[in-house]
Structure formats: structure tokens, C-alpha cells
Amino acid sequence: MIIYGVALLSVCLLVGMLFGQALGLVLGIDANVGGVGIAMLLLVVTSNSPRFKALSSGNAALGIQFWSAMYIPIVVAMAAQQNVAGATSGGMLALVAGVAAVVVSFALVPVISKLGNNDASVEENK
Amino acid sequence: MMDLISAVFNRNSLVVAFAVIGVTIWVSYYIADKLTAGRIHGSAIAIAIGLIAAYWGGTLSGGTKGVADLGLLGGIGLMGGGMLRDFAIVSTAFGVHLSELKKAGAAGVVSIFAGVIVSFVVGAIVAVAFGYTDPVAITTIGAGAVTYIVGPVTGEAIGASGEMITLSVAAGLVKSILVMIGTPLIARSIGLNNPQSAMVFGGLMGTTSGVAAGLAATDPKLVPYGAMTATFYTGVGCLLGPSVLFMIVSSLF
Numbered sequence: 001m002i003i004y005g006v007a008l009l010s011v012c013l014l015v016g017m018l019f020g021q022a023l024g025l026v027l028g029i030d031a032n033v034g035g036v037g038i039a040m041l042l043l044v045v046t047s048n049s050p051r052f053k054a055l056s057s058g059n060a061a062l063g064i065q066f067w068s069a070m071y072i073p074i075v076v077a078m079a080a081q082q083n084v085a086g087a088t089s090g091g092m093l094a095l096v097a098g099v100a101a102v103v104v105s106f107a108l109v110p111v112i113s114k115l116g117n118n119d120a121s122v123e124e125n126k
Numbered sequence: 127m128m129d130l131i132s133a134v135f136n137r138n139s140l141v142v143a144f145a146v147i148g149v150t151i152w153v154s155y156y157i158a159d160k161l162t163a164g165r166i167h168g169s170a171i172a173i174a175i176g177l178i179a180a181y182w183g184g185t186l187s188g189g190t191k192g193v194a195d196l197g198l199l200g201g202i203g204l205m206g207g208g209m210l211r212d213f214a215i216v217s218t219a220f221g222v223h224l225s226e227l228k229k230a231g232a233a234g235v236v237s238i239f240a241g242v243i244v245s246f247v248v249g250a251i252v253a254v255a256f257g258y259t260d261p262v263a264i265t266t267i268g269a270g271a272v273t274y275i276v277g278p279v280t281g282e283a284i285g286a287s288g289e290m291i292t293l294s295v296a297a298g299l300v301k302s303i304l305v306m307i308g309t310p311l312i313a314r315s316i317g318l319n320n321p322q323s324a325m326v327f328g329g330l331m332g333t334t335s336g337v338a339a340g341l342a343a344t345d346p347k348l349v350p351y352g353a354m355t356a357t358f359y360t361g362v363g364c365l366l367g368p369s370v371l372f373m374i375v376s377s378l379f
Contacts, residue, residue, distance in 0.1 A: 002237060009213065009216060009217055009220075010213075011277065012216060013212060013213055013216050014254045015293065016216070017212075018176045020357075020361070022226060023361070024361060024364075027361075027365055029279070029361070029365055030279070030364075031275065031279065031360060031361055031364045032361070032362030033362075033364075033365075034357050034358040034361055035212075035357065036212050036216060036334070036353065036354075036357035037214055037353075037355070037357040037358050039212075039216045039219075039353045040215070040216050040218075040219035040222075040350060040353065040354050040357075041219075041227075041354070043217075043219045043220060044219050044222050044223075044224055044227065045224065047220055047221070048223070048224060055155075056220070061220070064218075064220045065215050067213060067217035068214070068218050068220055070214055071214040071215070071217065071218055071342065071346070071349065072151070072169045072172070072342050072346065073144075073147045073148070073151060073205075073313065074179040074205060074206055074210050074211055074214045075169075075173065075206070075211070075214075075339045075342050076147050076150060076151060076169070076172045076173055076175075076176045076206070076339055077143060077147050077176070077202045077205040077213050078176075078206035078207075078335055078338070078339065079172075079173045079174075079176030079177050079180065079206070079208070079306060079335075079339055080147075080176035080177075080179060080180050080183070080192050080193045080194070080199075080202050080206060081180060081183075081191045081192040081193060081194040081202055081206050082176075082180045082192055082201050082299070082302070082335070083180070083190045083191070083192065083299055084177055084180045084181035084184055084185060084192065084299075084302060084303060084366030085180075085181055085184030085185050085192075086184065086190055086287050086299055087185050087296055087299035087300045087302075087303055088181070089296065090258075091293075091296070093252065093253070093256045093267070093293060093297070093298055094270070094293055094294075094295075094296035094297040094299075094300055095257075096247040096252050096256075097248070097252040097253065097267055097270065097271045097297040097300070097303060098271060098296075098299070098301040099299065099300060099301075099304060100248045100249070100251075100252055100271075100298025101244075101245040101248045101271040101272075101297075101301050102304045102305055102331070103247055104244055104245075104248050105241055105244060105245060105314070105330045105331055106308070106312055106316055107328075108237075108240065108241075108244060108330055109316040109317070109318060109323060109326055109327050109330055110316050110317045110323070112233055112236060112237045112240060112326045112329075112330065113233065113317060113322055113323040113326045115233055115236065119287040120311055
């Protein structure tokens with residue numbers, strides 16, 4: 001049943017969001033801290049576990065894969081409702097601050113990725 | 127006749143959105159295939175068209191939600207809104223192996239903190255360069271360079287003016303949009319082609335919409351890894367901005 005997969009996905013998202021919101025509450029901030037990330041971990045764990053096989057294989061898997069395939073169209077719809085006009089009206093300061101933050105962060109990707117690889121190789125040497 | 131169309135379209139807004147986005151993607155893949163001979167990914171073109179349409183919609187309606195503020199295209203707001211976006215992002219984790227996540231786990235966590243702090247510092251330096259000396263203003267703009275959510279959350283917590291908060295949101299929006307457009311162009315030169323670097327990338331950039339769209343246009347297989355770390359970023363930013371980072375800025379100015 002396709003709905004089993006959709007339901008598994010839904011429950012993962014809801015549980016993750018509840019945890020994320022609770023985590024925000026504990027930390028004293030009005031934001032969802034990593035709810036989506038926790039939901040993703042839940043889906044990875046459940047879909048790799050034999051206990052949940054009926055909910056994540058066969059037709060049930062199609063229910064999850066459909067949404068995965070809808071990801072890019074949804075992202076295009078998301079792009080179409082960004083406040084682009086607001087971003088361009090912020091003036092030079094907003095523009096420079098935004099661009100500089102992105103350029104520096106891009107440059108750090110290879111540096112920190114390498115850090116991760118070194119950690120991995122140290123552990124392997126042990 | 128117009129009344130008839132608008133009645134039907136308004137009543138079925140989400141279905142209209144599916145059709146409009148479907149046509150947009152078809153056109154984008156056609157352009158990618160015929161005009162750029164596959165050099166630019168179809169989804170990158172579709173996202174660019176979406177952003178241009180958002181600019182057009184925003185200037186036309188004066189609203190903040192791009193084309194979703196135009197009556198007939200209201201369904202785009204639901205289709206691309208937070209609920210379905212998060213639902214689709216989580217679904218991309220299906221088929222991911224836990225071992226890949228563990229391998230990059232430590233680097234991913236480091237990247238979240240490094241990303242928040244680096245973006246904040248860069249934004250704060252730009253604010254100082256533009257002549258700001260008030261720690262509240264510097265912190266708010268720095269937080270805006272983290273994401274457009276961290277900016278206002280921090281600004282409101284430390285009592286920034288409405289004008290400063292608007293500036294910080296604009297800085298965050300510039301960042302988010304630039305990540306959407308820039309990621310596929312820069313991916314190769316920063317080694318963004320495997321799950322580990324995607325997790326680090328998500329942690330460093332942090333803007334969920336920017337990372338979601340940027341990775342989709344680069345390689346959809348990388349989306350779950352980048353999205354996973356990016357969703358923790360805004361939370362960490364909201365935590366550090368009004369507290370530790372504001373205290374550091376206050377002690378300097």
C-alpha cells in the first residue's frame with residue numbers, strides 16, 4: 001500500500017518537528033532546532049530496519065519515492081515565492097554582507113571537508 | 127470569461143501550481159538541452175526562472191511572497207511553502223545509508239558552528255566597514271548574514287530598530303538567493319561531489335532554502351546530506367546570535 005510509505009514519512013516528519021520544537025523550547029529560542037534533520041535521521045533508521053520493512057518496501061516505497069521525485073518541482077515553487085524584490089531593495093550594505101558571507105563560506109567547504117577526512121583516517125589508523 | 131477562469135483557478139490553486147511548475151520545468155529542461163547542450167542543469171534554469179518570476183511578482187504586488195501574492199498563482203505558496211518543502215526534503219533521506227552520515231558526522235557538526243560564526247563575523251565586519259559603531263546594529267546585521275531568520279530573531283532579542291532588522295533580513299535573502307544560483311557554478315572547484323562535502327556544505331551555508339535549491343541544481347543525490355546539517359544551522363544561529371556573539375561584539379565596541 002502506497003499510503004503506508006506516505007504515512008511513515010509523515011510520522012517521521014511530525015516526530016522530528018516535535019523534537020525540534022521542544023529542543024528550541026529547552027534552549028529558550030522560538031525556533032525549530034533541527035526538526036527536519038531529526039526527521040531525516042528517523043527515516044534513515046526506520047527504512048534500514050527490518051522491523052519497518054512493510055512500511056518502506058514494495059508499494060510503500062513508491063509512496064516515499066513519489067515525494068522524493070517531487071522535491072525539485074517543490075524547490076522551484078519555493079524559489080518562485082522568495083522575497084527577491086526585498087533582497088534587492090536592501091541597498092549596498094545588505095548586498096555586500098550577503099555576498100561576502102557566501103563567498104567566505106564557499107571557500108571554507110574544502111577546508112572543513114578535509115578536516116573530516118583526516119579524522120576518518122586517524123580513526124582507521126587506530 | 128475571466129470570472130469563470132479565476133473562479134476555477136482560485137478554487138483549485140494547488141492544482142494550478144502543479145501545472146504551472148510542470149510547464150516551467152519542461153521549458154527549463156528544453157532550454158538546458160537545446161541551448162546549453164546540457165552544460166547547465168535543467169533544474170538550475172528552472173530555479174532561476176522561479177527567482178526571476180518571484181522578483182516580477184514581488185514588484186507587481188508589493189508583497190513579500192513572490193508570485194504567490196498574485197491571485198491566480200496563490201497555490202505556488204502552498205506547493206513551495208514550508209510544509210511541503212520539509213516533507214519533500216525528509217523524503218530525500220530515503221535510501222541514505224547511516225554509514226555515510228557517521229563518516230561525516232564530526233565534520234558536519236564542526237561546519238555548523240564554523241558556518242554560523244564565520245558568516246556572522248563577515249556580516250559584522252561589513253557593517254563596521256559601512257560606518258556602524260553601535261553593537262546592536264553590528265550584531266543584527268552580522269546575524270542577518272547568518273540567515274534571514276537569525277537576523278530578526280537576534281535583532282528583536284537585543285532591541286534593534288525596525289530599520290536594522292529589515293536590513294538584516296535583506297542580507298540573509300541575498301545570501302539565500304546567491305547560494306541557490308552560485309552552488310552549481312562553484313560546486314566543482316570546492317569539491318562538492320560526495321556526501322561528506324555535501325554535509326559540510328549544508329552546515330557552512332545553513333540557509334535551508336539556499337542549500338535545498340543549490341544542491342538540487344548541482345546533484346540531487348547530495349540533497350539529503352546537505353539538508354540534514356543545514357536544518358540545525360538556523361537553530362544554532364538563533365542560540366548564539368543574541369547571547370555569545372552579542373556579548374563579544376559589545377565588549378569590542
